[in-house]
Amino acid sequence: MAKTTSPDKPGTARQRGVTMNDVAKHAGVSRTAVSFVLNNREDASISEETRVRIAEAVQALGYRPNAGARALASQRSDWYGIVTEIVTAPFAVDIIKGAQDQAWIDGRFLLIAPSDQGDAAGPNQGMEDAAVEKLLEQRVEGLLYAATHHRGVHVPRSAHEVPTVLVNCFDLDGKLPSIVPDxxxxxxxxxxxxxxxxxxxxxxxxxxxxxxxxxxxxxxxxxxxxxxxxxxxxxxxxxxxxxxxxxxxxxxxxxxxxxxxxxxxxxxxxxxxxxxxxxxxxxxxxxxxxxxxxxxxxxxxxxxxxxxxxxxxxxxLPFEKMGALGVQTLAALTAGQPITANQQLVDCPLLERSSV
Missing domain, CATH: 3.40.50.2300 (Response regulator)
Structure with missing residues (x-):
């Protein structure tokens, strides 16, 4: 068995596979108390002193909650997925930046699945289907589908299982909301x-x-x-x-x-x-x-x-703004809020330099 070193000493490795039972034992409390504290159960009658002991145990042992188990229990993961081929486009990558920054503001995170989306006829549909399936397996709460250039697309059928918003493209079937440049x-x-x-x-x-x-x-x-x-x-x-x-x-x-x-x-x-x-x-x-x-x-x-x-x-082209607006629209959809338009247009500003 590999030797574990004390997590309290600087520069030493933390234990792996730490469980709630380990945290409870370290803090001298029940596993139920640990669960209530880590899940922010406001209805639990747990003293502040006990909460502090549990927090200190979590820090000392390096405990991390099982995200998959938490998602199953709460039916939310705090993750959005983004399917895109723009990771290879030097100027359109701002869509990812805008989406990522807005997700961070909202307390969400992005999982990116690169995909060669091809053209509107969908010659790479198998790759796209696989990308969406992988994101759904991670229990993402919603999907962004982003394209390098403004065009009509056919979105994989499985994307309809969660709220989905298209960025810099639009749904040829007319069912999904989109964010496109004006x-x-x-x-x-x-x-x-x-x-x-x-x-x-x-x-x-x-x-x-x-x-x-x-x-x-x-x-x-x-x-x-x-x-x-x-x-x-x-x-x-x-x-x-x-x-x-x-x-x-x-x-x-x-x-x-x-x-x-x-x-x-x-x-x-x-x-x-x-x-x-x-x-x-x-x-x-x-x-x-x-x-x-x-x-x-x-x-x-x-x-x-x-x-x-x-x-x-x-x-x-307002790539960053479109990415941010895509996440804002996705947040509204996942919260069950109505959106005002199925397609939102984003202004394209003029940048003055020296050629006029």
């Missing part, structure tokens, strides 16, 4: 900034035109222009499909389509990677940013936006 408002705020700077001839480098971010942001562009009595010229829109190379090609198309006097004086790039490509296209033509052409991006991918020269003015 793409339309983000598009509006970008173009409104360009209009205030005096630009009326604005080119747009779009994402894949079919995805929710592209649809919403482009709608915001049109609304902002309409409010100013302008229309979006289809010839000033080109798809860059979210890559730097795509942004470069799209910027070349837009800039070379018109003679210099009719060329757009501003480009709104619907993500920062495309803006990085657009910078190259603009500079290759001997044009200055923002003197000749202003540029605004979207996402606030800081490894790009803060290090381009000039630094890129961009619209931020």
């Amino acid at each position: 793409e339309r408002a983000g598009g509006r705020v970008a173009v409104e900034r360009l209009l205030r700077a005096g630009h009326t001839n604005i080119g747009v480098i779009n994402l894949d035109p079919r995805i929710p971010a592209a649809v919403g942001r482009l709608q915001g562009v049109r609304e902002a222009l309409a409010d100013a009595g302008l229309e979006l010229d289809p010839e000033l829109v080109a798809a860059g499909y979210a890559t730097a190379d795509g942004g470069y090609d799209a910027a070349c198309q837009i800039l070379d389509r018109y003679p210099a006097k009719d060329r757009p004086t501003a480009l709104f790039c619907l993500n920062d990677r495309m803006a990085m490509g657009a910078y190259d296209a603009i500079k290759e033509r001997g044009l200055a940013i923002p003197g000749d052409i202003a540029v605004i991006g979207f996402d606030n991918q800081e490894l790009i936006s803060a290090y381009l020269r000039p630094k890129l003015t961009t619209v931020a």
